[in-house]
Amino acid sequence: AQSVTQLDSQVPVFEEAPVELRCNYSSSVSVYLFWYVQYPNQGLQLLLKYLSGSTLVKGINGFEAEFNKSQTSFHLRKPSVHISDTAEYFCAVSEQGAQKLVFGQGTRLTINP
Amino acid sequence: EAQVTQNPRYLITVTGKKLTVTCSQNMNHEYMSWYRQDPGLGLRQIYYSMNVEVTDKGDVPEGYKVSRKEKRNFPLILESPSPNQTSLYFCASSPLAGVNTGELFFGEGSRLTVL
Numbered sequence: 001a002q003s004v005t006q007l008d009s010q011v012p013v014f015e016e017a018p019v020e021l022r023c024n025y026s027s028s029v030s031v032y033l034f035w036y037v038q039y040p041n042q043g044l045q046l047l048l049k050y051l052s053g054s055t056l057v058k059g060i061n062g063f064e065a066e067f068n069k070s071q072t073s074f075h076l077r078k079p080s081v082h083i084s085d086t087a088e089y090f091c092a093v094s095e096q097g098a099q100k101l102v103f104g105q106g107t108r109l110t111i112n113p
Numbered sequence: 114e115a116q117v118t119q120n121p122r123y124l125i126t127v128t129g130k131k132l133t134v135t136c137s138q139n140m141n142h143e144y145m146s147w148y149r150q151d152p153g154l155g156l157r158q159i160y161y162s163m164n165v166e167v168t169d170k171g172d173v174p175e176g177y178k179v180s181r182k183e184k185r186n187f188p189l190i191l192e193s194p195s196p197n198q199t200s201l202y203f204c205a206s207s208p209l210a211g212v213n214t215g216e217l218f219f220g221e222g223s224r225l226t227v228l
Contacts, residue, residue, distance in 0.1 A: 009153065034215040043117070043203055043219030044156075051214055090155060092215065099144070099163065099212045103156040 002027040002093045004104035012110045013081055021076040021107045023091030033074040034092040034101070035065055044090060050074065061085065086111050115140045119204050119220035126194055127228050134189045134223045136204030142218070143209040145187035146171070147179065149200040150222075156203065162187055163209065194227040201225075 007022040025031060032051050036044040048059025055067040065076045074091060091104040117138045126132055138145065146161035148171075158171030162181040176198055178190040187206075191198060204220040211217070 004155075006155075032214060041221070043221045044205075044217070045219065046215060046217070049215045094213050094215060097213065099209075100158070100161075101212070101215060101217065103148075105153055105155040 002031060002095050002098075002102050004091050004093050004102055006091050006104035006107050008107050009105065010108045010110065012112060014112050015083055016080045018079050019077065019081050019085075019109065021089050021091075021109065023074045023076065023104060025072050025074065025091075025093045027072075027093060027095055030096045032094045032096060033065075033067060034094070035059065035063070035074075035076050036090045036092060036103075037061075038088045038090065038106075040087070047076075047089070081109070081111050083111050083113065085109060115218070117204055117206050117218050117220035119202075119223045121223060122221065123224050125226045125228065128195055129193050132191050132194060132225075134191075134202055134204075134225070136187045136189065136220060137185050138187075138204075138206040138218070139185065140206060140208075140218065141184065142206040143184070144207045144212050145181065146205045146207075146217075147177070147187070147189045148203045148205065149173065150203060151200050159189065159202075191225075194225075196227050199225060199227050 003026045005024045034049045035047040037047045038044045050057045050067045058064045092101045147159040148156040160179040162168045202223045205217040
């Protein structure tokens with residue numbers, strides 16, 4: 001069965017600094033990978049996804065993630081964060097052919113001015 | 114506007130008092146699901162439904178019931194709530210083909226406190 005580990009529960013950064021949110025997954029078969037964002041008092045929304053093809057995936061709001069099959073990772077990055085990026089970020093995995101998403105524990109990103 | 118609507122958004126109740134959290138979507142999606150979100154645990158799936166009258170257990174179904182009598186609605190029922198069901202609950206929907214590819218649409222959440 002697939003599983004997801006987000007290595008940091010909280011990440012504080014200064015505005016305009018770069019950020020990386022780490023995600024590792026475990027699965028015995030091919031997977032699809034996702035990052036969701038949850039702004040305060042809202043539901044989750046899809047930020048970006050990797051299904052196939054280029055391992056560098058670009059999403060909304062300037063975020064990108066890189067799929068690394070050998071390291072079973074899918075880290076999320078942004079070169080310069082804004083106050084509006086303050087949110088909780090969830091990594092998720094789906095095994096190909098399965099009708100199920102498995103979410104990580106979440107990483108709370110806090111942007112300091 | 115395409116949306117998933119949950120009610121109530123906030124609820125405080127007492128142990129043993131039956132309650133229902135409603136979920137409705139207007140996108141004609143076949144797939145609907147309930148998750149609970151707890152600090153440090155992320156989102157865990159409670160129940161899901163692939164279509165009308167088709168429901169199945171997720172990872173944490175104990176203490177919950179669901180029904181899918183209409184395509185648009187997927188209520189979550191707590192027959193006898195207990196304090197360990199205090200949590201933030203999310204309903205999500207998707208086209209059936211979109212579940213595997215992450216195209217889940219989430220409601221805004223229902224924060225439930227059981228005293």
